Amino acid sequence: MAGRAWAWGGGVAATATAVALGIYFDRVGLDKADKLASAIGLFVALAGLAVSVYGIIQTRRSGQAELRPEVHNQITGGVQHGTIYQGRDFSIGRKQPEE
Numbered sequence: 896m897a898g899r900a901w902a903w904g905g906g907v908a909a910t911a912t913a914v915a916l917g918i919y920f921d922r923v924g925l926d927k928a929d930k931l932a933s934a935i936g937l938f939v940a941l942a943g944l945a946v947s948v949y950g951i952i953q954t955r956r957s958g959q960a961e962l963r964p965e966v967h968n969q970i971t972g973g974v975q976h977g978t979i980y981q982g983r984d985f986s987i988g989r990k991q992p993e994e
Contacts, residue, residue, distance in 0.1 A: 920928035970979060 916932075920932070923931075970981070
């Protein structure tokens with residue numbers, strides 16, 4: 896439930912910020928608004944880069960990057976022609992009726 900509240904709060908904050916910036920940009924004029932928007936975009940991009948680098952470092956420290964399960968696919972018997980699909984829990988064509 897707390898995650899939903901954070902999501903709604905973030906959405907409301909983002910909407911309020913966008914509306915406030917729109918009003919501000921309208922009042923200061925297009926040229927100044929363009930310059931300010933470029934500067935804001937630069938800092939948002941740098942913050943995003945920093946967060947992604949931090950996430951990569953945290954993933955490597957925790958060892959989660961190496962927890963991928965080993966997958967071994969094998970087809971035996973018969974002669975196969977054309978495309979062969981391998982996977983889990985999928986079907987191609989008509990669904991067979993359940994018994």
